[in-house]
Amino acid sequence: MNNKLKIILSVIMIFFVAEINLAQVKLAQSGMKFLSVSSDARASSLGEAVTSVEGNSSSMFYNPAAMSRQSNEIDVTFSNTQWFADIKHINAAISYAPSNGLYGVFGASVQSVDYGLFHNTIIGPDGGALDIGTYSPTALAIGIGYARALSDKFSVGGNVRYVYQNIGEGFVIGGTEANYKTTKIDLDVYAFDFGVLYKTGYKSLNFGMSIRNFSQEIMYYEENFQLPLSFRLGLSMNLLDIYSVDPSNHSFLFSVDAEHPRDNKEMLHIGGEYRFMRILSLRIGYVTPETTLAGMNYGIGVNYELIGINFGFDYSYTEFGDFDPIHRMSVKLSF
Numbered sequence: 538m539n540n541k542l543k544i545i546l547s548v549i550m551i552f553f554v555a556e557i558n559l560a561q562v563k564l565a566q567s568g569m570k571f572l573s574v575s576s577d578a579r580a581s582s583l584g585e586a587v588t589s590v591e592g593n594s595s596s597m598f599y600n601p602a603a604m605s606r607q608s609n610e611i612d613v614t615f616s617n618t619q620w621f622a623d624i625k626h627i628n629a630a631i632s633y634a635p636s637n638g639l640y641g642v643f644g645a646s647v648q649s650v651d652y653g654l655f656h657n658t659i660i661g662p663d664g665g666a667l668d669i670g671t672y673s674p675t676a677l678a679i680g681i682g683y684a685r686a687l688s689d690k691f692s693v694g695g696n697v698r699y700v701y702q703n704i705g706e707g708f709v710i711g712g713t714e715a716n717y718k719t720t721k722i723d724l725d726v727y728a729f730d731f732g733v734l735y736k737t738g739y740k741s742l743n744f745g746m747s748i749r750n751f752s753q754e755i756m757y758y759e760e761n762f763q764l765p766l767s768f769r770l771g772l773s774m775n776l777l778d779i780y781s782v783d784p785s786n787h788s789f790l791f792s793v794d795a796e797h798p799r800d801n802k803e804m805l806h807i808g809g810e811y812r813f814m815r816i817l818s819l820r821i822g823y824v825t826p827e828t829t830l831a832g833m834n835y836g837i838g839v840n841y842e843l844i845g846i847n848f849g850f851d852y853s854y855t856e857f858g859d860f861d862p863i864h865r866m867s868v869k870l871s872f
Contacts, residue, residue, distance in 0.1 A: 566762050567800040569702055571650045571676045572728070572750050573765040575599075576616040576628040578867035582836020582853035583808025584822025586792040588771030589734060589745030593871065594632035597646045597682045600732035600747040600769075601694030604632050604642050605684035609847065609871035616867040621860040625651040632682075641685035646696070650676040655705070672705040678728070690738060696730040700752075700764070728752045728764055740778035745771040766799040788812045802826060808834075816840055820853070832856045846872045 577595040580587045588600045593612040596603035604612075611633055618626035632644040652674045658666040677700070684694030703723035732747035750764040773792035775784060782788070794806040808822040818838035825832075836853035849869035857863050 567765040568755070568757075568762040569676065569700060569726075569764055571626065571648070571702075572678060572700065573767065573798070574618065574620065574626050576618045576626050576648070576865060576867075577614065578616060578836060578851035578853040578865040579810075579818075579820065579838055581855060581863075581865050582820040582822055582834050582851070583790075583792060583810060584794075584806040584824050584834050586771060586773070586794040586806035586808035586822060588732075588747050588769045588794045589743040589773040590771075590790065590792055591734070591743070593869065594630040594644055594646075595628075595867070595869070596684075596694075597630050597632070597644050597680065597696055597730075598628060598648070599749075600734065600745050600771075601644070601682045601684050601696050601730055602692045602732035602734040602747075603684075603694070603745065604644060604682075605686045605692035605694060605734065606638065607632060607634050607642055607871075610634055610637075612869070612871040614867060614869050616865065619864040621857060621863065623653050627651070638686065641683055642694075644682040644684070644696075646678075646680045646682065646698070648678040648680075652676075657705070674702075674704045676702045680728075680730075682730075684732075690736040692734040694732045694734075696728075698728045698730070699725065700728050701725040722757065724755055724757065726752050726755050726764070741773075741775040741784075743771075743773050745769075745773070747771075763799065768797045770795050785815060786813075818851075832858075846870065 575581045575585050577598060580595065580599055590603060591606055592603045593607050593614065594604060595614040614630045616628040620626055628648050630644060630646040632642050634642045654671045654673050657669045657672055659669060678698045680696045680698030682694065682696040684692060686692045706721055729751045730747065730749045733745065735744045737744060747769045749767045751766055752764045754761050754763050771792060771794040773790060775788045776791050777787055777789050790810040792808045796804045796806060798804065805825050808820065810818055810820045812818045816839065820836035820838065822834035823832065834853060834855045836851060838849065838851040840847065840849045851867040853865045855863040
């Protein structure tokens with residue numbers, strides 16, 4: 538087993554080094570940015586510092602390996618994000634762990650964006666703008682994932698996603714309302730995510746690593762670009778473990794992620810979560826540098842068990858520079 542783990546880690550590190558070199562050339566050149574928007578309320582309120590945090594079906598959007606030890610057979614997550622400019626992001630995920638995870642954990646996810654309505658215009662015969670109706674861009678990502686604990690300490694996971702984006706129809710310059718040509722502007726691609734999670738054995742200290750949005754280069758006519766590739770390393774721990782506090786009564790999760798994105802500078806994500814009686818959670822997170830616009834994050838979560846079914850609700854509030862704050866809500870169900 539040790540040799541297998543060494544091989545897996547070596548392949549991932551070689552891949553990471555190669556992608557860093559490519560990312561340095563392609564800095565600030567990526568598309569389909571909706572894939573990098575965090576929609577889960579808990580993860581967002583922790584500043585997205587969840588690469589090493591054991592989770593559930595929502596982990597498919599961050600580190601799929603983190604769902605390898607989910608405690609329930611079925612877990613479902615639904616999230617809604619009120620983005621700026623009235624854009625809405627909707628995420629849903631489901632994970633299934635048959636035979637108590639003996640065969641691993643299987644998952645499926647959906648991510649979609651509602652951009653609202655836009656006006657179509659062309660240059661009219663008098664040289665002015667001619668309004669010829671409205672259109673609504675669409676973006677969609679559908680994926681399947683799998684995670685498995687290879688030992689009591691080491692877990693791996695991955696996703697394959699079909700990504701599609703349609704930004705409407707392109708209009709040939711000139712013409713009249715009754716005489717113009719259009720061409721559909723859309724494209725699709727397959728994206729891959731990989732992740733590992735390692736329990737160090739010291740208290741609850743975890744180490745995680747993930748690579749997200751790896752794909753081939755795609756093109757809108759003459760413009761080439763790739764998806765927003767991102768590599769993350771993370772550490773997390775319940776700090777109250779140091780004082781031997783019963784985690785069923787009180788816990789304080791502290792997590793840190795270092796991120797290397799293809800299209801931005803390196804970022805540091807920091808999060809903290811205090812949980813009382815495994816019912817009420819208070820969260821705070823921070824992302825730096827603030828040139829990413831997203832700075833402080835705040836959140837609250839409530840969990841309740843009834844007749845063998847666990848219900849959860851999470852809310853997060855994110856400051857977003859000169860834009861309106863971002864609101865996220867997530868509903869979770871497991872049994």
